[in-house]
Amino acid sequence: QRVTTSPRFVPPPRASSIGALVLRWPRWYRRSILAEEQHARRRLRISFGGAARTTPVWRRTRPLPCSRTRPFWLGSHSAYSFSGPRTFGANPRAFSRSILPEHSPGACSPEHPRAQRETTHxxxxxxxxxxxxxxxxxxxxxxxxxxxxxxxxxxxxxxxxxxxxxxxxxxxxxxxxxxxxxxxxxxxxxxxxxxxxxxxxxxxxxxxxxxxxxxxxxxxxxxxxxxxxxxxxxxxxxxPAAAAAAAAAAEELSPWQEDVDAW
Incomplete structure (x- = not known):
């Protein structure tokens, strides 16, 4: 007979508990999805508040802190999705340029000063x-x-x-x-x-x-x-011939040189 009081002994699971997990799996799956959605919405509000206080309008493109979400644009709080086939409240106009104000061009637009500087350089x-x-x-x-x-x-x-x-x-x-x-x-x-x-x-x-x-x-x-x-x-x-010619010329000029020196 096995000793069931030993801390190292783990009894095998019963068939009833395994069946219960299998039957309750869809419900648990739905609950996990809803929890992720609530977490993403809460983090979205936090990140949006920080971005609105510290960055200009045309640069509020900070991605969500949640690692399972994608970047979003200002004004599309419900435009987010999880990786995979599950999508909650996706807004097709989330990434459209028409929802942005006219005075806030994108960084790649020629109207933006950064794009103008890069073009000039x-x-x-x-x-x-x-x-x-x-x-x-x-x-x-x-x-x-x-x-x-x-x-x-x-x-x-x-x-x-x-x-x-x-x-x-x-x-x-x-x-x-x-x-x-x-x-x-x-x-x-x-x-x-x-x-x-x-x-x-x-x-x-x-x-x-x-x-x-x-x-x-x-x-x-x-x-x-x-x-x-x-x-x-x-x-x-x-x-040698040039040297001799130079010497002869010097001798011819020597009397005149003596008179000049005496004078």
């Missing part, structure tokens, strides 16, 4: 962005037109470059050089620069033409270096 930022882009486009166009070879046009080092790198450089510069993206006053220059950019891309995309371009650049650099060396040697050879 957005227009200013767009204007600044456009001016900066036009300046960068002009600089890119001038640099492309002044480039001496295809590598300078694409801003690449004079070495073997893959076709993928050439295409990447081409796209990054074409955004600023394209005639449709350039400022109106640089349309003609942009057209010329874009053609030059396309020719440079075509020349460097082919391996054979790229090698020819590199060889041409190397030959031009060697020729320029040789010209500089020749000019330096000529200056060194002409230096």
């Amino acid at each position: 957005t227009a200013t930022f767009c204007k600044m962005d456009t001016e900066a882009r036009n300046t960068a486009s002009r600089q890119k166009i001038e640099r492309v037109l002044a480039a001496a070879n295809a590598f300078e046009v694409l801003e690449l080092e004079v070495k073997f470059t893959s076709a993928a790198d050439v295409e990447k450089a081409y796209k990054s510069i074409a955004k600023f050089v394209h005639p449709d993206k350039a400022p109106p006053d640089y349309h003609d220059k942009a057209t010329e620069a874009f053609k030059k950019l396309a020719n440079a891309r075509d020349a460097l995309s082919d391996a054979i033409e790229q090698r020819e371009v590199r060889e041409k650049i190397a030959a031009e650099a060697a020729a320029a270096e040789a010209a500089e060396r020749a000019q330096a040697a000529e200056a060194e050879r002409a230096a």
